[in-house]
Amino acid sequence: MSCSLPVIFLFLLCVLPSRSFYLGRSDGAHLNIIEYICPDPNLKQIAVDGVTMYSTTEEINNYIAQKVDGYNNQMWSVTVVNFSRVTGDLLPGGTTSQNLCFISxxxxxxxxxxxAIAQQLK
Incomplete structure (x- = not known):
């Protein structure tokens, strides 16, 4: 049985708690950024920079993919999508992976x- 990416997103959106903060974008828009999980401060900054500097999912994805290429000697999967609703709930304890960042x-x-999906090949 395969699990499609949207189903994974829905699962993540239902189980993760959140922290929220506001930032301004260069076009004057104020963004409410919700951090569900992102313990690595470098990944968080890359994600925040992407969403504050760009407005389309394609631009954000391209920026982030370029920045995380080879980060921590890992291969990365970057997904930026539009959503219709996000809700957060309780996160199971002990989930502090430094190889995962999820914000909205x-x-x-x-x-x-x-x-991170695998060690980067040398």
């Missing part, structure tokens, strides 16, 4: 997910 931008209906 409420007003822009954007979700950003970065996950």
């Amino acid at each position: 931008v409420d007003k822009e209906n954007i979700v950003v997910i970065m996950a």
